[in-house]
Amino acid sequence: MSIIQQKIADLAPARTFAVKPIDPDKLQHGIVVKSPNWLGDAVMTLPALQVLKNMLPEHAPLVVLAPQQVANLYRLYPGVTYVISIKKAHAAWDKIVFKKLKSFQFQLGVLFSNSLRDAWQMRQAGIPALYGRAARCRSFLMKRTFSFPKWHQGMLNESHHTNEYLSIVYSMGGTPAERFMPQLRSNWTMGQMTLKMQSFCQHPRLLLMAPGAAYGAAKRWDSKKFNEVAAAYIRSGGIVAVLGSPSERNIGDEVIADLPANKAFNLAGETSFSDLYNLISHARACVANDSGIMHLAAAVGLPGVAVFGPTDYRATGPVSDKWMLVFDKEPCAPCFERVCPKGNRKCMEKLQSSEVIEALKSMKCM
Numbered sequence: 068m069s070i071i072q073q074k075i076a077d078l079a080p081a082r083t084f085a086v087k088p089i090d091p092d093k094l095q096h097g098i099v100v101k102s103p104n105w106l107g108d109a110v111m112t113l114p115a116l117q118v119l120k121n122m123l124p125e126h127a128p129l130v131v132l133a134p135q136q137v138a139n140l141y142r143l144y145p146g147v148t149y150v151i152s153i154k155k156a157h158a159a160w161d162k163i164v165f166k167k168l169k170s171f172q173f174q175l176g177v178l179f180s181n182s183l184r185d186a187w188q189m190r191q192a193g194i195p196a197l198y199g200r201a202a203r204c205r206s207f208l209m210k211r212t213f214s215f216p217k218w219h220q221g222m223l224n225e226s227h228h229t230n231e232y233l234s235i236v237y238s239m240g241g242t243p244a245e246r247f248m249p250q251l252r253s254n255w256t257m258g259q260m261t262l263k264m265q266s267f268c269q270h271p272r273l274l275l276m277a278p279g280a281a282y283g284a285a286k287r288w289d290s291k292k293f294n295e296v297a298a299a300y301i302r303s304g305g306i307v308a309v310l311g312s313p314s315e316r317n318i319g320d321e322v323i324a325d326l327p328a329n330k331a332f333n334l335a336g337e338t339s340f341s342d343l344y345n346l347i348s349h350a351r352a353c354v355a356n357d358s359g360i361m362h363l364a365a366a367v368g369l370p371g372v373a374v375f376g377p378t379d380y381r382a383t384g385p386v387s388d389k390w391m392l393v394f395d396k397e398p399c400a401p402c403f404e405r406v407c408p409k410g411n412r413k414c415m416e417k418l419q420s421s422e423v424i425e426a427l428k429s430m431k432c433m
Contacts, residue, residue, distance in 0.1 A: 070426050071380065071392040075247050079381045081230035082215055088240030089122070093174040097128035097148070099194065101178045101185050102137055104156040105281070106359025108228065109137040110366050111386065112179045113144060115232035117249040118241035119177065120146035130171060132164070139340040140363070143251040160188055168192035175210070177239075179232055183208075198239060200231075213238065220402050224382035248366055248386055253348075255341035264342050267332070268349035272305035274432075275346060275364065277355035278322050279315035279335070283405025286357050288374040288415055290321035295420035296354055296427075297322060301330045303433050305351065310343065310360055311335035352432035354423055357383060365390055372426045376414035377402050391426040393418050 098119050102109050120129045128148035131141040134156035141147045151167050153160055169192055176189050178199030186205040189197055201212035213235050216225045237243075260268070267273055278293045280286045297307040307326070309319040313336030323331035338346065347353070347364045353371035355361035357378045364371055365385035373385055375394040379401040384392060397414040427433035 069394055069396075070422060070429075071394060072390070073380060073384045073392060074388045075386060078227040078230055078384070078386070079225060081226035081234040082213075083234055084213055084238040086238055086240060087211070089175065091124075093196065094123055094127055096172045096174050097123060097130060099130045099132060099168065099171065099173045099176045099189075101176065101180050101182075101189065101199075102131055102133035102141065103180050104134050104137070106137050106140065107357075107362040107383065108179075109133065109140050110359070110362035111227075111229040111383070112232050113249055113251075113366060114229055114244070114247055114386070115179070115236045115241075116141075116144060117146055117244045117246075118233065118236045121244060122236075122239070122241050128171065130173075132168070143253055143344065144249050145252055146249060159184070165192050168194070177235065178209075198235060200235070211238075218379070218382070218401070218403070221399050223396075223401070224379045226382070227384070227386075228382055229386050251367055253341070253344055255344060260342055260345055264334075264338070264346065267306070267308050267334075268345055270306050271351070272303075273346070273350040274300045274305050274307045275350045275353040275355075275360075275369075276307060276309045276322060277311060277353065277358050277360035277364075278309065278318050279311040280356045280358050281312070282378075285377045285402075285404055285407045285412060286375075286415070287318075288356055288376075288418060290318055290324075292418070292420040292423075293322045293354065294324060294326070296423050297326060297331055299420075299424050300427070300433055301326060305330075305433070307331045308346065308350075309333045309335055310338060310346070352427060352430070354427070361385055361390075370430050370432055372423050372430075374415070374418055374423065376400060376412070376418065377404060377407065379403070389430070391430060393422045393426060 130149045132151045134153045138152040141150045173194045175196040176194045181202035183203035183205040186208040196210040201214045206212045316335045319333035319335035347367045353364040365387035370389040372391045400414040
């Protein structure tokens with residue numbers, strides 16, 4: 068069993084590429100960025116977005132094109148001038164999106180997604196120079212592409228995704244920002260939340276839990292073990308709120324089973340993005356699987372503990388100096404499968420609640 072603290076300075080470095088600075092004239096109309104589709108991946112693009120913002124002339128816009136499920140994240144970063152929301156992540160963009168893109172007259176775009184369709188549609192929108200990862204045979208549509216080492220089953224990654232996004236923008240002439248993760252801000256006030264949500268935010272010892280995982284069941288730590296951590300936290304004088312999507316409501320019920328009704332709450336499916344942001348901003352700590360909520364909480368500055376099994380903390384660990392990771396490598400891990408190929412989820416089942424509790428105590432969060 069291992070409890071790991073992977074600080075920002077420890078994130079696995081990405082491959083570096085030759086620097087070919089962008090012609091300043093091409094930056095006058097700004098930059099458009101196509102985001103990834105998953106919240107966690109989107110959070111990991113924020114340091115690179117900050118570098119792109121610093122490359123631009125003062126008047127030039129930084130625009131992000133993002134699916135609805137992650138669009139609000141980019142509205143938290145003041146460096147983003149405008150967010151164009153896409154209705155469906157894996158579908159053709161509608162006419163309104165193309166009209167907005169063409170109105171900016173962008174000369175270049177950056178793709179933080181791996182989609183061939185995205186590259187094709189960016190070109191259809193009149194954007195001549197595209198930069199991004201070499202993927203899906205799309206290089207013929209792009210000005211410059213970047214290749215990274217492939218992952219191998221059972222081996223920890225050679226680079227963190229955040230540093231891969233950064234290596235792309237550094238190769239375009241960007242330079243490291245003074246602050247690695249940009250500061251996120253919001254106009255969403257507690258007054259816009261329900262009274263129920265406000266009451267949670269006002270508690271001085273609120274522990275958030277994210278026991279779900281949108282990618283698949285393989286990386287979900289057992290609900291019973293989340294329950295054991297929650298019970299210990301409540302005994303120490305705190306309260307627990309479970310976060311998640313509407314489809315994870317039953318998981319939340321399992322996590323709070325048999326806990327005091329006035330101390331443990333299932334909020335899965337009840338929170339808007341602004342609610343989620345405010346809860347994270349006011350909580351004491353978070354315990355999560357490798358998930359979008361883990362990444363968002365880390366980016367906002369909340370301390371926490373993450374449980375890793377079939378995914379790779381070296382590649383997708385939280386970008387923060389305030390998080391601890393619980394991980395005990397199995398020979399087949401990481402495998403990145405949605406469902407355990409062996410059917411036993413040993414990499415997750417062997418991780419104990421006592422280790423998460425120990426990590427919380429070591430961080431003085433419990």
